[in-house]
Amino acid sequence: MSITRHRLFYPGVLLLVLLVSNVFFTPTFFNLRMQDGHLYGSLIDIVRNGAPLLIVAVGMTFVIATGGIDLSVGAVMAISGAVATHHIAGLSNQDSTAGVLTAVGMALGFCLLLGLWNGILVAVVGIQPIIATLILMVAGRGVAQWITDGQIITVNSPAYKLIGGGYKLALPFAIFLAIAVLVFAAVISRRSALGMLIESVGGNAEASRLAGIRSRGLILLAYVFSGFCAGLAGLMISSNVSSADANNTGLFYELDAILAVVIGGTALIGGRYFLVGTLVGALTIQTLTTTILTIGINPNATLLFKAFVVFVMCLIQSPAFRAKVFRRRQRPASPPAAPASKEQHVRVPA
Amino acid sequence: MSTAVLDKRPTGLPRVSQRYFPVLATLLLLVLMYLFGTFQYEGFASGQGVANLFIDNSYLIVVAVGMTFVILTGGIDLSVGAVVGLSTMVASTLLEDRGWSALLVIPVVLLIGCTLGGLMGAVIHYYEIQPFIVTLAGMFLARGLCYVISTDSQSITDGLYSDIALKTIPLGGGVVITYSVIVALAAVLVAYMVLHYTRLGRNVYAMGGSKQSAMLMGLPVARTTIAVYTISGFCAALGGILFSFYALSGSPNTAIGLELDAIAAVVIGGTLLIGGSGFVLGSVIGVLVLGLIQTIITFANLESYFTRITIGLLLFAFILLQRLVFARRSPGS
Amino acid sequence: MASAASSPVVQMTGIRKEFPGVKALDGVDLRLFAGEVHALMGENGAGKSTLIKVLTGVYTIDGGEIRLGGEPVLFSSPLQAQQAGVSTVYQEVNLCTNLSVAENIFIGREPRRMGAINWREMRRRAREALERVDLHIDVSQPLSSYSIAIQQMVAIARAVDISAQVLILDEPTSSLDQGEVQQLFRVMRQLKAEGLAIVFVSHFLEQIYEITDRMTVLRNGQLVGEWMTSELPQVELVSKMIGRDLATLEALEGENKRTLTALENATPVIQAKGVGRKGSVEPFDLSVYPGEVVGLAGLLGSGRTEVARLMFGADRADSGDFLVDGKPTHLRTPRAATSQGIAFTSENRRTEGLVGELTVRENIILALQAARGWTRPISRKRQDELVDEYIKALDIRPANPEQQVRNLSGGNQQKVLLARWLITRPKLLILDEPTRGIDVGAKAQIQKLVVSLSEEGMSVLFISAELEEVLRLSHKVEVLRDRRIIAELANDEGMTVEKIVETIAGDSREEVRA
Known part of the structure; x- marks a missing residue:
């Protein structure tokens, strides 16, 4: 099996090309320097700014692996930031560790509940995931604004600032958080049987049922974890700017997170998931954003590129596309079950 | 007679109301909300108040009409908000920077919308990719194009354009409406005719009922899929033009999240998200419910964010209602 | 019409159809006569449904000839077959239950006036079409408000209305009760009298003997023969369908009783x-x-x-x-x-048994792991021991536990499925x-x-x-x-x-x- 067949080959090449191409515009792109005991450089920026996306994408990976999707993560991020800053803003000493920890606990606890809500709608009530999570996607930002009373809450709390904007051991604290979530997710899911059972449910729900797997709990867990991840990411973003903007925190994050997961090779229909792939996907998206910023192109042009990437990734994943392009290599192993799906040409026989 | 054996009808809800039940529930909701506003707030009930409901939401009505087609086939179109935004940008740029005539700009904008929609429909059908993800790419594309055109908003000063935008039509009793309302209502009427009196329209319902059956009955599934996304693209572009009438400007941030409002309106209007059942008039009622929520919240001096929360709750209620009322009908697969 | 019985409406000769690795049809003949009900008999994998799909244009043939009314034809879509007069009603009624009865009969060919669908005319003609199958129901109601039996009748009415010469009924009775079956048979007899050639597929032998005139028996993609129903006793029919595959019996010598x-x-x-x-x-x-x-x-x-x-x-x-x-x-x-x-392996290995994306090892430990719950994983060492043991014991090939199970042959997939349950010691x-x-x-x-x-x-x-x-x-x-x-x-x-x-x-x- 050649290296080009590895599922991380193309995403990896894409990431490398993006990174290297930066050198042409910013010769110092790969430089790292120490200043005031902190490490600075473009690479550090990419990882730090990409940390919240990575965390959301890790949660999304599990939801997608079950065959679902979570559209509400952006709104949950906004709620999380709103809950935490609202609590901190009301403290007499905004920098008190206990107060900040309480705020963080409240925010994450609330987000766990929101994840549970999504999970219940999908696994218990039986609503399609896209639609079930759409409800929170629509209402969530309203809830966040309700909490902040429609204002942008600003806090002055170095302790809170640490989460998304602080440094530890010369590196941004956000990086440690992201690594911690990634490692936690990988260890929990791969050391226990969770990962395999989720892949089984996402890969073939009926076969899993007949093997005696109780999928309901697994699906619930995936949505709860996704809610937790979105909550943590929301805290990081709000902490980085020491404020909570209910309107804009986490806007379009659901789409970026889905994109990161898909670039990483996890199929949208569920089944096998790849956390390392998600890492590469999230870094690619962040590198792209950073590159476009440093080159000086309008930052929003990233959307065009994302459109292109989504399109290409989908085509590659589409069996119909593969069948059309690689017709000789891909032959069905069994007679097709359904009649040909092509539009029928009318030709009355002689 | 022999048919006695066969003529077994399900018991439970009377059959007529089952199909119309969600729409009737929404209509009832609309009336109750209106009555609530009337008794609760002074100056709520007025002819112009009702007219404003249409004026302020004309673009959303048009977008929701397009979305109804897509959802009736069991699909979804996330790109409509971005296409609305793109349309306002293309219109304002062509009118102001290039000095094109409004009579030329409008067809160009509509053509762009149709092309985008048609392409998405083709990809969805021929490559069998989920509509959700294809239209997501379309959304990125259209929104990205907005920002490529310009990151700033631009006012529209073109004479003909602002004439159309600002001119009002008196309905008597001091009540006026805009041309946008006429356009929106015309779109609804055309959509109604297409859905109920053309083969295309019936194929849309058939596909939503069961794509597999539609195929086996020899219906043109490919053509229908491409058509509904083209229609949705057209409606989004038309909605964009109406929005630029309304705002008299083009902005790359226009209508972010509008797709959610459109989907909510369609669902609240009684269309099943799995497709095959629903009415375009229901979607109009859905839009009016959303508009009325906004109005009531303004009258109640509540913050605007309660609008979103209320819409979310309504969405929840109606999705639950769909599951209860249509629990017996399994989605065609 | 009776005179038409001398030459067949449909004559299929030497039909061959292959799928990768499978000869689904190997030189099969089928003759359908006007005014006759023809039973197509055979067990699983005999080739019945492939033959039907060939006749209705869902599949194209790899060899042989189909003649309709004496003319050679080649259908490449169900629509084409329909227009030539060959219509099919499937077991799982392929109609749109969300549409009205009238629409289901006419969708795709609705009567129009000045470009617009003429609903009144459509309902009138729908009532006429249902008249032919002796059904008097409100055609403006959605199809979903009627029983499966009525839906079946509507499907037949649609098929007959599209100028059918040949009507194929693929297991139409499998979800009908006794009274409904009799109603269906009345309609079939009436259509037969009108000169239609009807193909009837059913697992119910009594129904076959009640309604059919002639039968064709298939086994393993090959033609066993054609008989007049009245001339083939039921016992002979069953043994012809089942066949006597003695080749596989040598495996268990001596252990007969x-x-x-x-x-x-x-x-x-x-x-x-x-x-x-x-x-x-x-x-x-x-x-x-x-x-x-x-x-x-x-x-x-x-x-x-x-x-x-x-x-x-x-x-x-x-x-x-x-x-x-x-x-x-x-x-x-x-x-x-x-x-x-209790353990169960389904006959549908691919859809109800294995998780194709997962490896042989994962598929084998799946049920045991499910019983333990996700928090109590089986250690990798134990997994490997168990999996190796069963790969050896059942001779699963390739003996690679990390192979994706979808790449295995059918027999080895079946063994993986067996291994999954055997390690749970049921x-x-x-x-x-x-x-x-x-x-x-x-x-x-x-x-x-x-x-x-x-x-x-x-x-x-x-x-x-x-x-x-x-x-x-x-x-x-x-x-x-x-x-x-x-x-x-x-x-x-x-x-x-x-x-x-x-x-x-x-x-x-x-x-x-x-």
């Missing part, structure tokens, strides 16, 4: 009392004793799979009780069944067609395995379309017909395949003739 002694005092591993499910299988009693192999014999559609699924909780029984080891137990979900030591193993579609070697291995498992004390419920296999392996045989267990036969000295065939086919008609 398998009786279990001293069962009377033992407690059954599982006992079903009056267990049934509406529309699926009639209430039945069934006991399986420790170490006993119970065979389920019956034709396709007789309810054998349905019995198995009820015993495993894959479908929920709506009547009756289960006793597991003598204790009343609910078996409402597969999970409940597995926790009672008390009762339910095997639904475990040897179907796999090569002879793997088949013999699986048969041997069943024998040795039962010798070790495991109980097995064994389903197979091959009666020799059932007879070889089972201590007793439950015979099913028309979704009922009609007999329990001890596999003692006098038992033969012929006797089982007679029991399956046996009806009053036979006795009268004798």
Whole structure:
């Protein structure tokens, strides 16, 4: 099996090309320097700014692996930031560790509940995931604004600032958080049987049922974890700017997170998931954003590129596309079950 | 007679109301909300108040009409908000920077919308990719194009354009409406005719009922899929033009999240998200419910964010209602 | 019209159709005559549905010739076949139940006036079309508000209205009750009298003998022959359908009769009392004793799979009780069944058995892991031991536990599925067609395995379309017909395949003739 067949080959090449191409515009792109005991450089920026996306994408990976999707993560991020800053803003000493920890606990606890809500709608009530999570996607930002009373809450709390904007051991604290979530997710899911059972449910729900797997709990867990991840990411973003903007925190994050997961090779229909792939996907998206910023192109042009990437990734994943392009290599192993799906040409026989 | 054996009808809800039940529930909701506003707030009930409901939401009505087609086939179109935004940008740029005539700009904008929609429909059908993800790419594309055109908003000063935008039509009793309302209502009427009196329209319902059956009955599934996304693209572009009438400007941030409002309106209007059942008039009622929520919240001096929360709750209620009322009908697969 | 019977409306000769690795049809002939009902008979994999799909333009043929009214034709889509006069009504009614009855008859060809659909005219013509099938219902109501039987009639009305010369009814009766079947038959007789050629596929032998004039029997993609229904006794028909595949029997020499002694005092591993499910299988009693192999014999559609699924909780029984080891137990979900030591391999390996994306190892440990829950993983070392042991014991090839299971051959996939359950050490193993579609070697291995498992004390419920296999392996045989267990036969000295065939086919008609 050649290296080009590895599922991380193309995403990896894409990431490398993006990174290297930066050198042409910013010769110092790969430089790292120490200043005031902190490490600075473009690479550090990419990882730090990409940390919240990575965390959301890790949660999304599990939801997608079950065959679902979570559209509400952006709104949950906004709620999380709103809950935490609202609590901190009301403290007499905004920098008190206990107060900040309480705020963080409240925010994450609330987000766990929101994840549970999504999970219940999908696994218990039986609503399609896209639609079930759409409800929170629509209402969530309203809830966040309700909490902040429609204002942008600003806090002055170095302790809170640490989460998304602080440094530890010369590196941004956000990086440690992201690594911690990634490692936690990988260890929990791969050391226990969770990962395999989720892949089984996402890969073939009926076969899993007949093997005696109780999928309901697994699906619930995936949505709860996704809610937790979105909550943590929301805290990081709000902490980085020491404020909570209910309107804009986490806007379009659901789409970026889905994109990161898909670039990483996890199929949208569920089944096998790849956390390392998600890492590469999230870094690619962040590198792209950073590159476009440093080159000086309008930052929003990233959307065009994302459109292109989504399109290409989908085509590659589409069996119909593969069948059309690689017709000789891909032959069905069994007679097709359904009649040909092509539009029928009318030709009355002689 | 022999048919006695066969003529077994399900018991439970009377059959007529089952199909119309969600729409009737929404209509009832609309009336109750209106009555609530009337008794609760002074100056709520007025002819112009009702007219404003249409004026302020004309673009959303048009977008929701397009979305109804897509959802009736069991699909979804996330790109409509971005296409609305793109349309306002293309219109304002062509009118102001290039000095094109409004009579030329409008067809160009509509053509762009149709092309985008048609392409998405083709990809969805021929490559069998989920509509959700294809239209997501379309959304990125259209929104990205907005920002490529310009990151700033631009006012529209073109004479003909602002004439159309600002001119009002008196309905008597001091009540006026805009041309946008006429356009929106015309779109609804055309959509109604297409859905109920053309083969295309019936194929849309058939596909939503069961794509597999539609195929086996020899219906043109490919053509229908491409058509509904083209229609949705057209409606989004038309909605964009109406929005630029309304705002008299083009902005790359226009209508972010509008797709959610459109989907909510369609669902609240009684269309099943799995497709095959629903009415375009229901979607109009859905839009009016959303508009009325906004109005009531303004009258109640509540913050605007309660609008979103209320819409979310309504969405929840109606999705639950769909599951209860249509629990017996399994989605065609 | 009667004179047309001399030359066939449809003449298919030497039809061949191959799928990668499978000869689905190998030189099959079929003749359909106007004014006749023609039964297409055969077991699973005989090629019935492929033949129908060839005739209706869903598949194109690789060889042979189709003549319609004497002219050679080649359909490349169902629509084309429809327009040439060949219409099909499938078992799972392929209509849009959300649309009105009238629309379902006319969709795609609605009457129009000035470009717009003329609803009034459509309803009028729909009532006319339904008139032909003797149905008088409100055509403006959605189809979903009527029973499956009426939906079936509407489908037939649609087919007939699209100028059908040939009407294919693919298992139309499988979800109808007795009265509804009679209604359908009345319509079929009427259409027959009008000169239509009708193809009728059904698993119910009594229906075949009641309504059809002529029959074609297929087996393993090959033509067995064509007979007038009245000239082929039921027993002969069944043995022609089942065939005598002696090649696979050498695997189990000498072990012909398998009786279990001293069962009377033992407690059954599982006992079903009056267990049934509406529309699926009639209430039945069934006991399986420790170490006993119970065979389920019956034709396709007789309810054998349905019995198995009820015993495993894959479908929920709506009547009756289960006793597991003598204790009343609910078996409402597969999970409940597995926790009672019951295991089940489905006949649909790919869709209901394996998770194709996962590896051989993961598929093998899946059920054991599911029973332990995700928080108590089986250590990788233990996994490897278990998996290696069973790969060796069952001779799974390639012997690579990290291979994706979808890349394995059918026989090896079946062994993986068996291994999955064997490592859970079940008390009762339910095997639904475990040897179907796999090569002879793997088949013999699986048969041997069943024998040795039962010798070790495991109980097995064994389903197979091959009666020799059932007879070889089972201590007793439950015979099913028309979704009922009609007999329990001890596999003692006098038992033969012929006797089982007679029991399956046996009806009053036979006795009268004798």
